[in-house]
C-alpha cells in the first residue's frame with residue numbers, strides 16, 4: 358500500500374481530504390502531521406481516528422519531518438497559516454509555517470526521493486478587475502497582495518525551484534475559495550452562518566462587491582487526487598468551480614436560507630489591500646485530467662453547510678468566541 362503523509366490534516370481542507378481519501382482511495386495508508394494551531398482540531402479527524410495515525414508536530418521540525426517523510430511514498434502538503442486578516446495583523450507565523458515549513462518539507466522530500474503535492478491558492482496571482490472576462494491561468498504572473506498570499510507565493514516558488522534544480526517529483530495546485538464542513542469560523546461563510554445562529558448580525562467588509570469563486574471542499578480534494586493519479590510532474594493545475602459571487606450576493610443567499618430579512622447585516626470597515634476578484638481558468642485540469650466539479654448548485658451546498666454548523670455547535674463554540682474577540686481588536 359502506498360504510504361501517504363498529509364501535513365495540515367487536522368485543518369479544514371486537510372481533514373476533509375483525509376476522510377475523502379480513506380473513503381474513496383483506500384489503497385493509501387494515510388498518516389497526518391499537524392501542529393494543532395488555533396486552526397487545527399483533532400476532532401476534525403474523528404471519522405477516521407481508528408485508521409489514520411496522528412503525529413502532533415510542526416512542519417518546521419527538521420528531525421520529525423525527516424523521520425515521517427523517510428517512510429512515506431507521497432506527501433500532500435496542506436499545512437499553512439491560511440487566514441488573510443490574521444496575516445495583516447501578525448505576518449510572522451505565516452513566514453515561518455508557509456515558507457520555512459515548505460522549505461523543511463522540500464529538503465526531506467529531496468533526501469528521501471518522495472513524491473510531493475503542494476497545495477496552494479489562486480491568491481498568489483493577485484486580483485482581477487471586478488467586471489470582465491479575465492481569469493487566472495497557470496502562466497499568469499505572480500502578484501500577491503497580502504502577507505498570506507506572499508508567503509504562499511514564496512512557497513510555490515520554492516517547490517518550482519526544487520523541481521527544476523534538484524528534480525524533486527512534485528506537482529502544485531492553486532485552488533479558489535473553498536466551503537464545506539469543518540471550516541474555521543473566522544472565514545466568511547462560517548462566520549456569517551454562526552453569527553446568525555447566535556443572534557448576531559453578519560459582517561460585510563466594505564462595499565461587498567468583491568468577488569470570490571466558491572468551490573466545494575470535496576471538489577477540491579477530488580482534483581488533488583486526479584493530480585496525484587494522472588498529473589504531470591513539475592506542473593501546476595488551477596482548480597475552481599467557475600461559480601463567482603460577490604460577497605453581498607453570497608450573504609444574501611445565507612440570509613435567505615436562514616429566513617432572515619435581506620438587510621439584517623452590518624457593514625464594517627474594509628480589509629486593507631482587499632483583493633477585488635479571483636477567478637480561475639480550469640481548462641488545463643479539465644482537459645488533461647478529466648476533472649470537473651460535482652457540486653454545481655451553490656445554494657444547495659450552502660444549505661448543507663448551514664445544516665452542518667447548526668448540528669455541530671459543540672465543534673465551533675469555543676473557536677467562535679476567540680475569533681470574534683480577534684475581529685473586535687481589528688475593528689471588523
Ligand code: NAD
Nearest residue numbers: 365367368369370392393394396397415416437439454535
Ligand atoms: P486551515 O487554517 O483550516 O488549516 C491549516 C492546518 O495546518 C491546521 O490544522 C493547522 O494546525 C496546520 N498547521 C499550520 N501551521 C502548521 C505548522 N507549522 N506545522 C504543522 N501544521 C501546521 O487551512 P485550510 O483552509 O484548510 O487550508 C489548507 C491549505 O489549503 C493551505 O495551504 C491554504 O493555503 C490552501 N488553500 C485554502 C483555500 C481555502 O479556501 N481555505 C483555498 C485554496 C488553498
Ligand code: DAU
Nearest residue numbers: 439440441478480533534543544545548560561562567604
Ligand atoms: O482564494 C483562496 C483563498 O480563499 C485561500 O487561499 C484562503 O486560505 C482563504 O481564507 C480564502 O481567502 P479569502 O480572503 O478570500 O477568504 P475569507 O473567507 O477570509 O473572505 C472571503 C471574502 O469575504 C473576502 O472578500 C473578505 C470578505 N469578508 C470576510 C469576512 C471574514 C467579509 O466581507 N466579511 C467577513 O466577516
